[in-house]
Amino acid sequence: MLDVFLTVDVEVWCDGWNDIDAQFPSAFQRYIYGHTPRGDYGLPHQLHQLQEHGLTAVFFVEPLFSTRFGLQPLAEIVSLIQERGHEIQLHLHTEWVDESIEPLLDNITGKKQFLRYFSLPEQTILIEAGAKLIESAGGQSVNAFRAGSFGFNRDTLRALAANRIAFDSSYNATMFGLDSGVSPEVPLVEPIECEGVYEYPMTVFHSGTRSLRHAQVTACSHREMEGLLWQALQSGRKAFVILSHSFELLNGSMNRPDDIVVARFRNLCSFLDRHRDCFQVRGFHGLTPDLAPSQPLPLTSPVWKTGLRILEQGIRRGFR
Numbered sequence: 001m002l003d004v005f006l007t008v009d010v011e012v013w014c015d016g017w018n019d020i021d022a023q024f025p026s027a028f029q030r031y032i033y034g035h036t037p038r039g040d041y042g043l044p045h046q047l048h049q050l051q052e053h054g055l056t057a058v059f060f061v062e063p064l065f066s067t068r069f070g071l072q073p074l075a076e077i078v079s080l081i082q083e084r085g086h087e088i089q090l091h092l093h094t095e096w097v098d099e100s101i102e103p104l105l106d107n108i109t110g111k112k113q114f115l116r117y118f119s120l121p122e123q124t125i126l127i128e129a130g131a132k133l134i135e136s137a138g139g140q141s142v143n144a145f146r147a148g149s150f151g152f153n154r155d156t157l158r159a160l161a162a163n164r165i166a167f168d169s170s171y172n173a174t175m176f177g178l179d180s181g182v183s184p185e186v187p188l189v190e191p192i193e194c195e196g197v198y199e200y201p202m203t204v205f206h207s208g209t210r211s212l213r214h215a216q217v218t219a220c221s222h223r224e225m226e227g228l229l230w231q232a233l234q235s236g237r238k239a240f241v242i243l244s245h246s247f248e249l250l251n252g253s254m255n256r257p258d259d260i261v262v263a264r265f266r267n268l269c270s271f272l273d274r275h276r277d278c279f280q281v282r283g284f285h286g287l288t289p290d291l292a293p294s295q296p297l298p299l300t301s302p303v304w305k306t307g308l309r310i311l312e313q314g315i316r317r318g319f320r
């Protein structure tokens with residue numbers, strides 16, 4: 001049995017920083033509900049698919065936007081997710097820090113895109129503020145975290161430990177993982193303990209090109225994802241962490257569903273439902289960490305699947 005974490009990062013962007021107060025209401029509808037002439041393909045669609053297949057996902061919810069626009073929209077997100085019985089955990093995009101009406105930190109100097117640009121005391125304050133916002137919006141206390149854009153470092157784990165948040169899923173070997181200061185020698189692909197926190201890295205794989213890819217619904221075909229899940233099970237991996245976003249089933253212009261990605265998400269749910277004797281889709285609450293004694297190499301997906309995915313991605317782009 002392999003633990004699978006189906007994680008969805010939930011966040012709102014105004015697609016720029018000018019006139020954000022006027023932009024926010026429509027941005028919220030777009031990024032959270034995903035309204036299109038063909039129906040809603042945002043969070044409600046994902047929640048519906050998960051329910052159809054009896055699966056529980058982990059929603060990493062970004063709350064700092066509410067320091068600008070108020071708690072009500074955040075409470076709306078929390079209630080949508082919680083009433084379907086899924087797990088709400090914390091996601092922080094520090095791009096919002098300098099937009100807050102009440103300053104979150106002393107001496108804020110402009111925009112800082114990643115949490116790793118903040119000192120340990122600042123990271124500790126921001127994580128505490130985020131967790132409190134989720135609770136004020138009606139969520140339960142969080143025990144897992146993911147930094148926005150995976151922009152974390154070793155101090156983030158110290159800041160999480162100071163906030164009694166036991167799990168982190170910010171390590172991504174395709175992004176900042178390798179220079180995060182966590183496991184600098186060997187890319188992390190399996191859970192480890194570091195600075196008093198259990199790190200559950202994003203699942204990454206080789207696909208015949210030089211760079212690693214991460215297991216994200218928009219970035220992998222269903223054929224690749226299925227193959228990687230079987231390979232992880234057969235090689236005795238401890239955890240498989242999949243990434244999606246609340247707006248990921250929309251096309252680039254966010255005005256219609258991306259049919260290929262909609263099908264990937266549905267196929268993934270259906271696959272995990274059919275094979276629940278092999279894959280346990282779960283969250284971080286009540287999790288007893290099962291740590292790997294050493295780090296294996298990343299999973300590998302055959303080149304022919306890469307070729308077919310490149311074709312599929314080309315079709316998706318053609319329809320944007």
Ligand SMILES: [Zn+2]
Nearest residue numbers: 009011148149
């Ligand atoms: Zn994010």
